[in-house]
Amino acid sequence: MNKDFQSRRDFVKAGSLLAGGLIAAPLASNAGSLFNSAVADEIKIALVGCGGRGTGAAMQALATKQNVKIVAIADAFADRLEGALKQITEGLSQSGKSDRLAIGENKFVGFDAYKKAIPLADVVILATPPGFRPIHFEEAVKAGKHIFMEKPVATDPAGVQKVLAAAEEAKKKKLNVVVGLQRHYQNSYRALLKNKAMIGDIVSGNVYWNNDGVWVKPRQEGQTEMEYQMRNWYYFNWLCGDHITEQHIHNIDVFNWFKGGYPIRAKGTGGREVRKGKDYGEIFDHHHVEFEYADGTILNSECRHIKGTWAKVDETIIGTKGKILCGDARIVDYKGKSLFQFNKKTENNPYQAEHDELFAAVAKGEYKFADAENGAKSTMTSILGRLATYSGQIIDWDTAINSGLDLHPTEYSWNAKMPLNPNSEGLYPVAVPGVTRFFT
Numbered sequence: 001m002n003k004d005f006q007s008r009r010d011f012v013k014a015g016s017l018l019a020g021g022l023i024a025a026p027l028a029s030n031a032g033s034l035f036n037s038a039v040a041d042e043i044k045i046a047l048v049g050c051g052g053r054g055t056g057a058a059m060q061a062l063a064t065k066q067n068v069k070i071v072a073i074a075d076a077f078a079d080r081l082e083g084a085l086k087q088i089t090e091g092l093s094q095s096g097k098s099d100r101l102a103i104g105e106n107k108f109v110g111f112d113a114y115k116k117a118i119p120l121a122d123v124v125i126l127a128t129p130p131g132f133r134p135i136h137f138e139e140a141v142k143a144g145k146h147i148f149m150e151k152p153v154a155t156d157p158a159g160v161q162k163v164l165a166a167a168e169e170a171k172k173k174k175l176n177v178v179v180g181l182q183r184h185y186q187n188s189y190r191a192l193l194k195n196k197a198m199i200g201d202i203v204s205g206n207v208y209w210n211n212d213g214v215w216v217k218p219r220q221e222g223q224t225e226m227e228y229q230m231r232n233w234y235y236f237n238w239l240c241g242d243h244i245t246e247q248h249i250h251n252i253d254v255f256n257w258f259k260g261g262y263p264i265r266a267k268g269t270g271g272r273e274v275r276k277g278k279d280y281g282e283i284f285d286h287h288h289v290e291f292e293y294a295d296g297t298i299l300n301s302e303c304r305h306i307k308g309t310w311a312k313v314d315e316t317i318i319g320t321k322g323k324i325l326c327g328d329a330r331i332v333d334y335k336g337k338s339l340f341q342f343n344k345k346t347e348n349n350p351y352q353a354e355h356d357e358l359f360a361a362v363a364k365g366e367y368k369f370a371d372a373e374n375g376a377k378s379t380m381t382s383i384l385g386r387l388a389t390y391s392g393q394i395i396d397w398d399t400a401i402n403s404g405l406d407l408h409p410t411e412y413s414w415n416a417k418m419p420l421n422p423n424s425e426g427l428y429p430v431a432v433p434g435v436t437r438f439f440t
Helices: 008-013 052-062 078-095 113-120 130-142 157-173 187-194 225-231 249-259 350-364 372-391 397-401
Strands: 043-048 068-075 107-109 123-126 146-149 177-179 202-211 265-271 286-292 298-305 312-319 322-325 330-333 338-341
Touching: 043 052, 043 113, 043 350, 052 068, 052 078, 052 123, 052 350, 068 078, 068 113, 078 107, 107 113, 113 130, 123 130, 123 350, 130 146, 130 157, 146 350, 146 372, 157 372, 157 397, 177 350, 177 372, 187 249, 202 249, 249 298, 249 312, 249 372, 265 372, 286 372, 372 397
Parallel strands: 043 068, 043 123, 068 107, 123 146, 146 177, 202 298
Antiparallel strands: 202 312, 265 286, 286 298, 312 322, 322 330, 330 338
């Protein structure tokens, strides 16, 4: 992520954006009919998932120029729902736009909360932990709603297939779907893509997400195993997909986007060097993957969560004539000569742009966005990498995506039998390369 921009979590903290000019922008009037909605001017929003991402996405939706209103909110946890509602309420109050919050009694808690919130809206924001994304997306498409959904869009091959199937239905219904792979909405990346011919044919790339890592939620007394895993969701693959999927998908997706395709196989290495305790579930703290594409192109992918090591979140795309340096927004030849330099003074906030463009399209009655298929395939690319590092084997795309591999519990309830449980010392089983097998 370029340092010039706030992360979505930082955006949430910046409540002044709601109190400032963004939220006070003129409303669109006589915007025309909305798809699948009897409302001509008002766009109703349902928020599903009230953590930092969901709250931030709701605030960004409210900061668009359209006549938007949040009419329903849903989360598995009541405290998280109330926390998001408090933050949104305060921001709208400061900006004098409290009328944009019209939830009333439409506050839904529990595993089935999404089914109650989705029917009430024109646009649905899906921002729960990603393991739930496939069923929530499927429900929103079935209900005929426009959708903003966070990345990744699944955590296992079965979930990817569910999203791909729903994506086809969304296209048939002409439902706008935007996925939170925000670089697609960033001016510098769009300019680099437009000028990618300067580097000739793409033959390889290097992508990174190396930093210290994220939060930990220690186990609390009285929690069931389901509640603990959901509170500490980042460290369980059925919920998160490991950090190669949850975060590094951004960089992997950039290469897929510029390459115009997806890999056919992957091999790599990874493990747990420092993040070994019982609070860290089952995920690795480092992965290095070599993705191979059909024409022989190789992508080297590296992600690491280890404090005190060098940090880098960036992408380099290598061609026969030069290189695209995404973080620098620059294209160079092999003698170091600059072929193109994006004017960073014209850069935008891509997190806001996602919502600006989605809600503008909905207000105008336009069908412009069909991000779900790419979101699913870039998600699958990251999962392919995880399967390769966990097993130490070469994993083929077709084998993996058609495997039916499903990491989820058989039911969603607070006392559900979990597919992964700790031993007597509180430690969870962890994949062992060379031993762990996914396919025979």
